[in-house]
Amino acid sequence: MMLAMRGIACLRGERLLFEGFDLVLEAGGALVVTGPNGIGKSSLLRIAAGLLRPAAGAVERPARVAWLGEQAALDGDRTLGEALGFWAKLDRAEGLEAAMEAMDVAHLARVPVRWLSTGQRRRAAIARTIAGAAPLWLLDEPSNGLDVEGIERLGHAMAAHRAKGGAVLAASHVPLPLDGARTHALA
Numbered sequence: 427m428m429l430a431m432r433g434i435a436c437l438r439g440e441r442l443l444f445e446g447f448d449l450v451l452e453a454g455g456a457l458v459v460t461g462p463n464g465i466g467k468s469s470l471l472r473i474a475a476g477l478l479r480p481a482a483g484a485v486e487r488p489a490r491v492a493w494l495g496e497q498a499a500l501d502g503d504r505t506l507g508e509a510l511g512f513w514a515k516l517d518r519a520e521g522l523e524a525a526m527e528a529m530d531v532a533h534l535a536r537v538p539v540r541w542l543s544t545g546q547r548r549r550a551a552i553a554r555t556i557a558g559a560a561p562l563w564l565l566d567e568p569s570n571g572l573d574v575e576g577i578e579r580l581g582h583a584m585a586a587h588r589a590k591g592g593a594v595l596a597a598s599h600v601p602l603p604l605d606g607a608r609t610h611a612l613a
Contacts, residue, residue, distance in 0.1 A: 429593060434470070444612055452593065457595050457607060458598055459596070461611050468496075474595055475493045488561045499513075500551070500554075514554075555583075561592050567597060
């Protein structure tokens, strides 16, 4: 089992976003959570990552997870290679160069992060996720800012991760290239 969430409830302020959420995600599995803005998709992923405490319920996750949120968390004053290298050292990641090639950002290694487009920053953040080699990927709106080719590369990255026994939990407003994924609409 890669991720188990049992009886999860989420409060934001005094507002109950959802309750009684159950999920078991096995190695090689994928789930896409959908629903309107403000329903709690991002909060659910934060609970899964351990970044937000649930109001009720329990979560079991692997020791290492990869979090891809709205912000790329890349230092704008560094070159892309330096910024990703910083995270690779912290994550004890190997394969950063291959991950950068997979997301077509290797040629940008010497470019300052602040000069990158939104899509290039998103591709770089996905490369960081790939290189980190965490068994569980938690992806919040992973296709935001990506062009058609970027979305295709994201799909290949998720498929390769699952083929190696990894799992993906994603939140998205749009369909993702995630063959065989289950979907759950938060309402």
